[in-house]
Amino acid sequence: MVSPRSRANGCGTDAPGDHTDHPALLRLGVPRRVGVKVSRATRTAVYERDDWTCHICRLPTRTDRGTGDPWAPSLDHLTPRIRGGGNTVEEMRTAHNWCNTIRGTEPLGDEVPVWAVGGPPESWKQSRAVVAERMTGAAA
Numbered sequence: 001m002v003s004p005r006s007r008a009n010g011c012g013t014d015a016p017g018d019h020t021d022h023p024a025l026l027r028l029g030v031p032r033r034v035g036v037k038v039s040r041a042t043r044t045a046v047y048e049r050d051d052w053t054c055h056i057c058r059l060p061t062r063t064d065r066g067t068g069d070p071w072a073p074s075l076d077h078l079t080p081r082i083r084g085g086g087n088t089v090e091e092m093r094t095a096h097n098w099c100n101t102i103r104g105t106e107p108l109g110d111e112v113p114v115w116a117v118g119g120p121p122e123s124w125k126q127s128r129a130v131v132a133e134r135m136t137g138a139a140a
């Protein structure tokens with residue numbers, strides 16, 4: 001069934017459906033969305049293997065401050081999901097929420113990145129100041 005809204009998606013065809021399988025998109029190699037669901041068991045297996053330690057700044061994560069905290073553990077994908085990385089234990093590492101977020105999809109070298117030395121700030125609000133300080137080598 002063709003809904004009146006199918007023209008509103010900007011692809012300019014009259015084909016029915018949501019157009020995620022539109023040939024133009026498939027030709028461009030637009031990746032299918034990969035689910036973000038990771039089971040609790042997989043999550044715990046990654047954290048325990050890594051001894052609850054962040055692989056970016058190499059400091060322990062904290063579970064006593066809530067899951068949204070900069071110091072809370074999160075799963076970091078070795079290969080970003082957008083480049084086809086999977087959700088298996090082997091393909092993930094433990095990272096602080098903050099380190100994971102600041103790093104984005106930048107590849108890691110052998111050294112702790114200069115912005116990550118010392119671990120996350122006490123609050124997200126301090127992120128910008130802390131990163132700027134570390135990058136410029138300014139004293140606290």
Ligand SMILES: [Zn+2]
Binds near residue numbers: 056096119
């Ligand atoms: Zn960290």
